[in-house]
Amino acid sequence: MNGEAGDARGQAAMPMKRFQLSEEPIDVGAERPALDHAAAGAYASFEGWVRDHNDGRAVQRLDYQAYAALASTEGEAILDEALVRFRVREARCVHRVGRLAIGDLAVWVGVSADHRGDAFEACRWIIDEVKRRVPIWKNEHYVDGESGWLHPDNRPAEGV
Amino acid sequence: MNGEAGDARGQAAMPMKRFQLSEEPIDVGAERPALDHAAAGAYASFEGWVRDHNDGRAVQRLDYQAYAALASTEGEAILDEALVRFRVREARCVHRVGRLAIGDLAVWVGVSADHRGDAFEACRWIIDEVKRRVPIWKNEHYVDGESGWLHPDNRPAEGV
Amino acid sequence: MKLTLLYFASLADRAGCAAETLDSVARTPRELYAEVAQARGFGFAVEHLRVAVNGAFVSWDAPLAAGDEIVFLPPVSGG
């Protein structure tokens, strides 16, 4: 009765992708029903908001750019993998692209499970993998007028 | 710039308790603004819903009973402790009391922090402590007509 | 001395009431529980309970005073 059963049944009932890129503000309330399940007692979620500072610099706004085709398949692969790795009922993620202001919701992850430990672990794993693997880049615009693409260089890209 | 600074400033701006018992359905949307913070990039939340089964028995509904005076002070102590133990900006919890149906929200925890690791860890710690320490009891009403108070007996009560 | 007891969950069911006031010579919660458990037929050993006096957790061997409100707390199941 884990995610695999849900998958099989969900082909018709759940045509929507588990991972979405969105050019519009993320509506968490609209995403939530996909995670409801009478048997699921636990729901864990994560939201990443645009902060007003990063690395000591005052941030004014930012742009997210995605390689949309690959971001969609890679994001979907992460969520499908989460349903196999963890005992969860459902998992979803929405990532914004385009221009965002301070306090805007940049990414949301929601996971439902029978038990809270699984919900927390899967939620944490998903956001970590999304940040590590999905081809999305952040361009920070600073209050001083400068801007720059963030390419974390302390960890080489892995695998292929 | 952690929770302690927030505390000092919050005396006037934030008169509401961090922990609340509620006889009414929990309105997560109404709780959220208390966790917004321009410097907080991460928000983690947990929701516990009433499940349709427990320990192999079909559950119809349940009642939560609280020793309200002590539950309030103990819940508040847990959240205050979370602000000291973890690098978080704000933390809140609402626990339902009274009669609940399948799918109802029984407990909600929300935590905002600068970094996602702290948000996840604090959120997990809070729900674990609430379940372990706060004097609230669940009476499950089963589909077969029986009912019973849950007193997990595999772990003796600790401390005093 | 006069003491007030509040009961919750299965202890309230077993006692058949949510509160009672009684006269007792018990000097500590431990002595009081022994007395009440026998009268009410409570099955919990003290190691599986916590005890609160006047709204705060206390030790089983804390001194009791007249007018105290005592609660024996069975294992909790919130969340």
Add this chain to the structure above:
Amino acid sequence: MKLTLLYFASLADRAGCAAETLDSVARTPRELYAEVAQARGFGFAVEHLRVAVNGAFVSWDAPLAAGDEIVFLPPVSGG
């Protein structure tokens, strides 16, 4: 053979364009990157990039075919 390249983030800024089509004799992404990095002045070493061909991650030594769409992906910063 004709190949299409898409550029993102700082590579697009450096290239001054989001896409280009070029003729190349490169047999693998590794050879293609060496060629393009020199022409465009890209500073990333291949160990800090990933590469995708036709919408899927591939190895740096995968064979290229005419008409392929190649993307060199700098370290990501979503979330």
